[in-house]
Amino acid sequence: xxxxxxxxxxxxxxxxxxxxxxxxxxxxxxxxxxxxxxxxxxxxxxxxxxxxxxxxxxxxxxxxxxxxxxxxxxxxxxxxxxxxxxxxxxxxxxxxxxxxxxxxxxxxxxxxxxxxxxxxxxxxxxxxxxxxxxxxxxxxxxxxxxxxxxxx
Amino acid sequence: xxxxxxxxxxxxxxxxxxxxxxxxxxxxxxxxxxxxxxxxxxxxxxxxxxxxxxxxxxxxxxxxxxxxxxxxxxxxxxxxxxxxxxxxxxxxxxxxxxxxxxxxxxxxxxxxxxxxxxxxxxxxxxxxxxxxxxxxxxxxxxxxxxxxxxxxxxxxxxxxxxxxxxxxxxxxxxxxxxxxxxxxxxxxxxxxxxxxxxxxxxxxxxxxxxxxxxxxxxxxx
Ligand code: HEM
Ligand code: HEM
Numbered sequence: 001x002x003x004x005x006x007x008x009x010x011x012x013x014x015x016x017x018x019x020x021x022x023x024x025x026x027x028x029x030x031x032x033x034x035x036x037x038x039x040x041x042x043x044x045x046x047x048x049x050x051x052x053x054x055x056x057x058x059x060x061x062x063x064x065x066x067x068x069x070x071x072x073x074x075x076x077x078x079x080x081x082x083x084x085x086x087x088x089x090x091x092x093x094x095x096x097x098x099x100x101x102x103x104x105x106x107x108x109x110x111x112x113x114x115x116x117x118x119x120x121x122x123x124x125x126x127x128x129x130x131x132x133x134x135x136x137x138x139x140x141x142x143x144x145x146x147x148x149x150x151x152x
Numbered sequence: 153x154x155x156x157x158x159x160x161x162x163x164x165x166x167x168x169x170x171x172x173x174x175x176x177x178x179x180x181x182x183x184x185x186x187x188x189x190x191x192x193x194x195x196x197x198x199x200x201x202x203x204x205x206x207x208x209x210x211x212x213x214x215x216x217x218x219x220x221x222x223x224x225x226x227x228x229x230x231x232x233x234x235x236x237x238x239x240x241x242x243x244x245x246x247x248x249x250x251x252x253x254x255x256x257x258x259x260x261x262x263x264x265x266x267x268x269x270x271x272x273x274x275x276x277x278x279x280x281x282x283x284x285x286x287x288x289x290x291x292x293x294x295x296x297x298x299x300x301x302x303x304x305x306x307x308x309x310x311x312x313x314x315x316x317x318x319x320x321x322x323x324x325x326x327x328x329x330x331x332x333x334x335x336x337x338x339x340x341x342x343x344x345x346x347x348x349x350x351x352x353x354x355x356x357x358x359x360x361x362x363x364x365x366x367x368x369x370x371x372x373x
Binding site: 043045046053141142 | 187277279288290292293
């Protein structure tokens with residue numbers, strides 16, 4: 001009897017620890033995701049300001065566009081199952097990301113396409129073309145945020 | 153009953169600035185909440201110009217527009233407050249001692265909203281305020297958060313503003329809205345009417361305010 005209860009308590013402790021570890025993992029997944037998005041936000045802020053500037057610096061614009069292009073294809077991998085609001089960490093990720101997963105992936109793919117296009121246009125060095133392409137990228141952020149991000 | 157004598161109380165610039173800001177605030181609210189940030193910014197720059205003008209006018213404008221005339225010490229305010237609920241009309245042409253502070257609070261809140269807006273960055277980084285280039289993304293997002301929070305304080309203060317106007321109309325039988333439209337009110341015994349400032353000062357103040365607003369809206373360049 002004593003032995004059985006010892007095993008049960010050990011089992012419970014292990015399960016609780018595993019659960020806590022999983023939750024901590026989800027917290028770090030969510031925080032890493034938000035940090036990545038902030039990087040994207042920094043880049044679009046930098047692009048907006050560079051394009052508004054009377055003397056836009058092409059190398060900076062190219063670096064921002066490259067960074068966005070590199071981060072964009074990773075987006076679907078930032079949303080493993082369980083990293084939604086149920087993780088108990090403050091997150092703007094809506095449950096629809098997983099419930100309507102096809103739509104979410106489509107939004108991410110559309111964004112990736114725009115990000116790649118902007119990168120190419122910037123690399124070609126034509127500022128007016130960058131100006132013309134940038135709003136389409138912005139629209140891709142907004143489209144996804146409207147459906148899948150909780151406003152804070 | 154003989155027609156009551158009417159005297160000047162608010163000069164033209166005070167009235168124009170007031171009603172333009174009162175129109176702009178609902179528009180800013182709507183455009184801010186509905187992601188119409190290009191219009192939000194244009195209207196916001198307009199308010200910036202009006203506010204700068206009103207601040208300058210508080211030093212060089214007509215007598216009832218001047219801060220020195222209507223920002224009173226605590227004793228005067230307390231004295232006025234203790235008599236507030238008696239039926240008598242205020243013995244001032246211009247802001248009364250309590251009203252003066254509510255004007256200061258309203259102008260400070262407009263200043264705070266415009267100031268935070270200038271540094272605010274939207275989540276997409278697409279419509280950063282013109283001064284956001286001096287701060288990083290996180291600070292710009294924090295400014296946007298405070299911009300949204302301070303707006304609630306601003307709304308509360310506007311609510312108090314409107315409640316006070318209703319109170320004066322209903323309890324003290326003093327119509328304040330008419331004078332804010334026409335610039336004239338019934339004479340107050342023992343109180344001097346407004347002393348106007350010359351037109352050229354309004355023009356110079358408007359020119360300075362416009363130049364400053366344009367410079368700020370362009371990101372200080
Ligand atoms: C009295 C003046 C102003 C008022 C009352 C006002 C009010 C508002 C309101 C109610 C919002 C929506 C907040 C939310 O719920 O997310 C907003 C957003 C915003 N405002 Fe203003 N605003 C003013 C001036 C300005 C100015 C001068 C600028 C910059 C040029 C500005 C830039 C912004 C930006 C960038 C946002 C979006 C923030 C976000 O998406 O998180 N505002 N404003
Ligand atoms: C929505 C935003 C509003 C803001 C920010 C605002 C702000 C102000 C400020 C700063 C003043 C002082 C005037 C000056 O010395 O420059 C003032 C006075 C006044 N406002 Fe407003 N106001 C608003 C809306 C309204 C509305 C909707 C009404 C009318 C129903 C109104 C009626 C008045 C009146 C009657 C005065 C003169 C008060 C007195 O006799 O001391 N305001 N307001």
